Amino acid sequence: MxxxxxxxxxxxxxxxxxxxxxxxxxxxxxxxxxxxxxxxxxxxxxxxxWSFSWVNASNKTARRSYFDLNSAGLAAYHDLATTIGPDAWWHPSGHLRWTDDPAAQADLMKTAGLLAGLGYRVEVHTGAEVRRRLEPALTMPDEVAAVFYPDEAWVHGxxxxxxxxxxxxxxxxxxxxxxxxxxxxxxxxxxxxxxxxxxxxxxxxxxxxxxxxxxxxxxxxxxxxxRHEPGLVTRITCARTPIHRVVHAPHLALRPDGDTTMVLHSNEVDAHIDTGEDPAALARRLHESARNVVPDLAGSSITESRVAERPIPxxxxxxxxxxxxxxxxxxxxxxxxxxxxxxxxxxxxxxxxxxxxxxxxxxxxxxxxxx
Ligand SMILES: Cc1cc2nc3c(=O)[nH]c(=O)nc-3n(C[C@H](O)[C@H](O)[C@H](O)COP(=O)(O)OP(=O)(O)OC[C@H]3O[C@@H](n4cnc5c(N)ncnc54)[C@H](O)[C@@H]3O)c2cc1C
Structure with missing residues (x-):
């Protein structure tokens, strides 16, 4: 050049x-x-x-070059944490995902197999194991197969x-x-x-x-x-964050944001943003899902919620x-x-x-x- x-x-x-x-x-x-x-x-x-802020390549498998770039992104974070020091910004605690839909579950396991074949670290646990070893506060069926990506992370942007x-x-x-x-x-x-x-x-x-x-x-x-692809992110406050990592439960994604705050997001809820539905009502829907998946969040409350535009060419x-x-x-x-x-x-x-x-x-x- x-x-x-x-x-x-x-x-x-x-x-x-x-x-x-x-x-x-x-x-x-x-x-x-x-x-x-x-x-x-x-x-x-x-x-x-106003991002869900999940650092991953597991959700980027549609195109090999994009998966490779995101894998390099994940590795670059580990280098960055070594260079500038970890701190309140860096949370390499992995990512857990399961679903209640049989077709989506088949896709989840297929993707996990593909990623394992590419050398991406992946573990499969039953719901009972997840609660025993990773996230005791989650409500999930004992026998469901959940996928855990231990090298993924979230970042406080x-x-x-x-x-x-x-x-x-x-x-x-x-x-x-x-x-x-x-x-x-x-x-x-x-x-x-x-x-x-x-x-x-x-x-x-x-x-x-x-x-x-x-x-x-x-x-x-x-x-x-x-593109025009807005997303709704909702922050809630609770006495003590009961979840330790990025979790994709059926119909809801959630992660910690601090010791007493969590972030909620859902692609399914995002699909309603441009339909005229009140974003505050959508945020309340997210909050209700969160309390169903994590009953310990019963006393939590919404602190902030915003619709943000994704910067997507x-x-x-x-x-x-x-x-x-x-x-x-x-x-x-x-x-x-x-x-x-x-x-x-x-x-x-x-x-x-x-x-x-x-x-x-x-x-x-x-x-x-x-x-
Ligand atoms: C709901 C949602 C969920 C997401 N989840 C994830 C996720 O889990 N993982 C992931 O990797 N990504 C996720 N993203 C995408 C990610 O958040 C963005 O790609 C990323 O934050 C973009 O950062 P940026 O620095 O480009 O933009 P920004 O953070 O918006 O920074 C751009 C800056 O430019 C400034 N600016 C704009 N115009 C001007 C101007 N004329 N003059 C001077 N300054 C200007 C703005 O003030 C702003 O501070 C998500 C996004 C959304 C909306």
């Missing part, structure tokens, strides 16, 4: 400081780039704070972003949105204008604006097609890398961004600074969406 004739250290503006922008910015600053982190709001308070941004040597422009991007005579990026009127000279821009990414691309005349896969028609402009836009943040940060940094295009991103490059 031909690199632009700009002098090092490159002046890089990362637009959007959610999990993806924070990971990209942290990797770039470690390699000596001159960084500006820009966010319209507060770092980590976008969709990253806001804590992770705060940890990474705090360790990134950068100028911070928070509470100001990017309102314009100017290009030079070669079509390459030159300046970024912020909503307070500030103009920043830049060599490189990384679009990590999550659900706002299409609007940033449009400032450069680029159409980045995105139109074909469902990430858009990561350089956009050749706009020199100096890079995209880092993805669903599963919690799982993929650290690996995207690492691979994109190598591409920006050394011009090396990772083979593992070949299926996910921005060029597949022509300007």
């Amino acid at each position: 031909t690199k632009r004739p700009v002098q090092r250290p490159y002046r890089v503006a990362v637009i959007g400081v959610g999990v993806i922008g924070a990971c990209v910015g942290w990797h770039l600053s470690r390699q000596g780039a001159q960084m500006t982190l820009i966010d319209a709001g507060h770092p980590g308070e976008g969709v990253t704070d 806001r804590h992770l972003v705060s940890r990474l941004a705090g360790r990134t040597v950068a100028e911070h422009r928070f509470g100001t949105a990017v309102s314009a991007i100017d290009t030079g005579s070669d079509g390459g990026v030159r300046t970024v204008t912020l909503s307070d009127g500030t103009r920043l000279d830049v060599d490189i821009i990384v679009n990590a604006a999550g659900p706002g990414a299409a609007r940033i691309a449009a400032l450069l005349g680029r159409h980045l097609p995105m 139109a074909d469902g896969y990430p858009s990561v890398g350089a956009v050749p028609s706009v020199p100096g402009y890079y995209e880092a836009v993805s669903h599963s961004g919690i799982t993929l943040g650290p690996i995207i940060g690492r691979l994109l940094t190598t591409e920006i600074l050394n011009g090396e295009r990772a083979g593992s991103l070949a299926d996910f490059r921005p060029e597949r969406f022509p300007v």
